[in-house]
Amino acid sequence: MPLRGVIPPLVTPFRADGSVDLTAFEANLEALAVHDLAGFLVLGSNGEAASLDEEEKLALVAAARRRAPGRFLLVGTGMESTRGTAALTRRVADLGADAVLVLTPCYYKSRVTPEALRLHFEAVADASPVPVYIYSVPAFTGLPWPPGLAPALAFHPRVAGMKESSGDIGLLGRVVSSVPASFEVTCGNAPVFYPALCVGAVGGVLAVANCAPRPTAALYRAFLAGDHDRARRIQEALAPLAAAVTTTHGVAGLKLAMGLVGLQGGTVRAPLLPSPPSVLEEIRPLIERAVEAT
Numbered sequence: 001m002p003l004r005g006v007i008p009p010l011v012t013p014f015r016a017d018g019s020v021d022l023t024a025f026e027a028n029l030e031a032l033a034v035h036d037l038a039g040f041l042v043l044g045s046n047g048e049a050a051s052l053d054e055e056e057k058l059a060l061v062a063a064a065r066r067r068a069p070g071r072f073l074l075v076g077t078g079m080e081s082t083r084g085t086a087a088l089t090r091r092v093a094d095l096g097a098d099a100v101l102v103l104t105p106c107y108y109k110s111r112v113t114p115e116a117l118r119l120h121f122e123a124v125a126d127a128s129p130v131p132v133y134i135y136s137v138p139a140f141t142g143l144p145w146p147p148g149l150a151p152a153l154a155f156h157p158r159v160a161g162m163k164e165s166s167g168d169i170g171l172l173g174r175v176v177s178s179v180p181a182s183f184e185v186t187c188g189n190a191p192v193f194y195p196a197l198c199v200g201a202v203g204g205v206l207a208v209a210n211c212a213p214r215p216t217a218a219l220y221r222a223f224l225a226g227d228h229d230r231a232r233r234i235q236e237a238l239a240p241l242a243a244a245v246t247t248t249h250g251v252a253g254l255k256l257a258m259g260l261v262g263l264q265g266g267t268v269r270a271p272l273l274p275s276p277p278s279v280l281e282e283i284r285p286l287i288e289r290a291v292e293a294t
Contacts, residue, residue, distance in 0.1 A: 002072045002099065003133070003161060003184045004202045005038025006217045008209035009046040011255055012060060013266025020056050024264035026067045028210075031263055035213040036221065038203060039072025040064060041101060043092075045140060046207045046251055049076050051269040058091060065096035074205075078103025078135060082120045086127035099131040101163060101205075106141035114146035121153055131160035137188065138166050139247075145171060154179040163188045163205050169195050176200035190216070190242035194235035197223045208242040208290075211257035215290040237293035241286035249275050249283075257283045 010032075013024035029040060042064045043049040043057055052060070061075055075097040077088040082105075089100050102124055105112060125132045134153065136145045145166065153159045164172045165188030176185050176199060187196035190206040197204075197220070209216040215238050222231040245254040252275040255265025260283065267274050 002131075003038065003074075003186050003205075005036075006203060006209050006213075006220050007039050007041050007072075007074060007186075007205045008032055008037060008213065009041040009044035009205055009207055010064070011210060011251065011258065011265055012047045012049075012052065012056075012269075013255070013264050014048075014269050016267060018269055020052070020059065021264070021266050022059060022063050024266055025060060026063050028258070028263045029064060029067045032210070032213055033068060033071065036217040037209065037213060039074060039098075040068055041074045041076065041205055043076035044101065044135075044205070045076075045103075045137060046210070046254060047076070048251060048269055048272070051272075054088070054091075057088070058095060061092045061095045061097060073098050074101050074133065075099075076101045076103065076135070077124075078105065080105045080107050082123045085120075085124050089124060089128045089130075089132075093129040097130055099133060099160060100128060101133045101135045103135040103137070104141050104143050106143050109142050112143060114149050117146065117149060118152055121159065122156060125153075125156050125158040128158055130158075132158050133160055133184070133186075134162035135188075136162060136164050136166065145175070147174070148178075150175045150183070150185075151178045154183040159183075161185055161202075164201075165189050167192050169199060172196055172201060173199035190246070191239040193238075193242075194219060194223065194231050197231075206242070207246050207254055208238060210254060210263070211245060211261050212238065212241060212287060212290045215294045218294045234290075234293045238290045241283070241290050244283055244286055249279055253279055253283065256280055257287060260284055260287055 161184030
């Protein structure tokens with residue numbers, strides 16, 4: 001079960017001129033690799049995948065595979081077309097991706113019906129040499145997860161699970177109860193990570209793990225050990241930080257937070273704007289609180 005644990009969705013550091021800083025990316029990955037993490041996600045939402053061209057995407061995947069040999073490597077390959085998603089999926093598999101994470105297409109959202117999504121995911125899975133995980137994040141796509149779609153896809157031999165990032169624990173619980181145990185449902189929303197584990201999530205793909213890897217992994221291990229008091233304590237301390245580096249300040253805030261723990265977030269790519277330096281003083285005590293709770 002590859003996704004049993006915590007996976008950070010790696011950021012893509014950019015230089016001041018907007019180019020990808022592969023050296024910083026590799027240094028971040030190596031620093032995170034010393035922690036108790038289940039693997040890494042490249043080309044996720046926090047990696048600003050939507051702002052990368054194909055050459056940059058492939059270079060990042062190759063670098064991640066080179067710097068994390070033997071570690072589970074999940075790669076985001078969702079595109080707006082089924083054809084494009086299948087093609088990118090095959091390319092990253094050739095570079096050593098262990099599995100892919102496929103975002104729901106959303107540009108023509110009024111026409112992206114449950115049936116269209118089912119056919120899309122099945123076609124991508126048919127074409128994929130590696131396991132496929134579905135990615136639902138309504139905050140970005142504007143598409144709520146359709147009832148019944150997860151069980152409809154769960155028996156495809158290469159659809160391995162999904163990342164559910166809405167933060168709706170009721171929805172996540174309903175998905176878990178509707179699919180076989182082999183279908184891995186993971187949480188993509190750190191402020192509800194502990195309750196998600198309680199209703200059956202097998203792990204988390206969590207932005208906050210980039211700047212607080214030890215507390216995030218410790219929460220998961222405490223839950224596994226049955227130490228629910230400790231897990232709840234860490235969750236309470238981690239939630240404000242997780243909110244600050246996602247919903248409040250977004251990727252720019254996450255990158256600032258990484259600098260506070262010795263990593264290299266770099267800047268964001270336009271049209272995103274960097275966070276003002278004053279945000280550092282907001283985030284610093286939140287990191288300290290999360291670490292102290294571990």
